[in-house]
Amino acid sequence: MSQERLRRIRDRVRPFPDFPEPGVLFRDISPLLKDPVAFRTLIDLLEDHVRASCPKIDLIVGLDSRGFLIGPPLAQRLGIGFVPVRKKGKLPGATESISYSLEYGKAELEIQSDAVEPGQKVVIVDDLLATGGTMCAACELLKRLKAEILECLVIIELKSLKGLEKLNSIPFYSLLQYD
Numbered sequence: 001m002s003q004e005r006l007r008r009i010r011d012r013v014r015p016f017p018d019f020p021e022p023g024v025l026f027r028d029i030s031p032l033l034k035d036p037v038a039f040r041t042l043i044d045l046l047e048d049h050v051r052a053s054c055p056k057i058d059l060i061v062g063l064d065s066r067g068f069l070i071g072p073p074l075a076q077r078l079g080i081g082f083v084p085v086r087k088k089g090k091l092p093g094a095t096e097s098i099s100y101s102l103e104y105g106k107a108e109l110e111i112q113s114d115a116v117e118p119g120q121k122v123v124i125v126d127d128l129l130a131t132g133g134t135m136c137a138a139c140e141l142l143k144r145l146k147a148e149i150l151e152c153l154v155i156i157e158l159k160s161l162k163g164l165e166k167l168n169s170i171p172f173y174s175l176l177q178y179d
């Protein structure tokens with residue numbers, strides 16, 4: 001993976017101190033989404049990674065809401081389906097739900113009970129791992145549906161918040177790391 005391509009992506013992530021609350025350094029990916037060359041490069045790198053690391057993947061699972069910006073284009077590139085994990089109250093029909101904490105609050109995530117068949121192999125995608133609360137909650141939902149989680153995949157990992165420790169032995173990959 002070329003350092004030059006990674007640098008192009010890193011250059012399009014903007015830091016905002018004290019958002020959405022004092023003490024949080026918010027990493028904003030809006031400039032990355034707005035730059036078509038950088039955004040295509042991002043999807044290129046994620047596609048290369050998933051093809052190499054998870055060749056047997058059945059589905060991409062994306063997390064509400066920034067995981068929805070990355071998951072569908074990646075799934076299209078891979079020629080596979082996309083499954084949304086949504087914040088509470090948005091999905092019709094039978095759902096599994098779970099409460100969790102993240103860096104700046106609490107929330108509840110849901111997945112449709114028939115979204116994944118038992119044994120299907122999934123990669124869970126989000127923009128960022130901070131405390132790991134969100135990703136860990138999503139893993140629990142997928143485990144309840146008896147999916148096989150091949151990997152948790154993010155653009156940005158905030159290493160100082162130690163989210164990776166919460167994921168225990170689930171394989172994890174981040175493109176960019178910040179202290």
Ligand code: PRP
Pocket residue numbers: 063064065066067101102103104107126127128129130131132133134135163
């Ligand atoms: C953000 C981000 C991750 C999560 C990471 O989502 O997109 O999903 O926080 O934090 P954690 O590792 O501490 O759980 P947020 O809930 O702010 O929702 P959004 O994507 O709709 O902005």
Ligand code: ADE
Pocket residue numbers: 024025026027028102103104128130131158
């Ligand atoms: N989600 C949780 N923590 C975050 C941060 N520091 N920047 C952007 N998104 C986040």
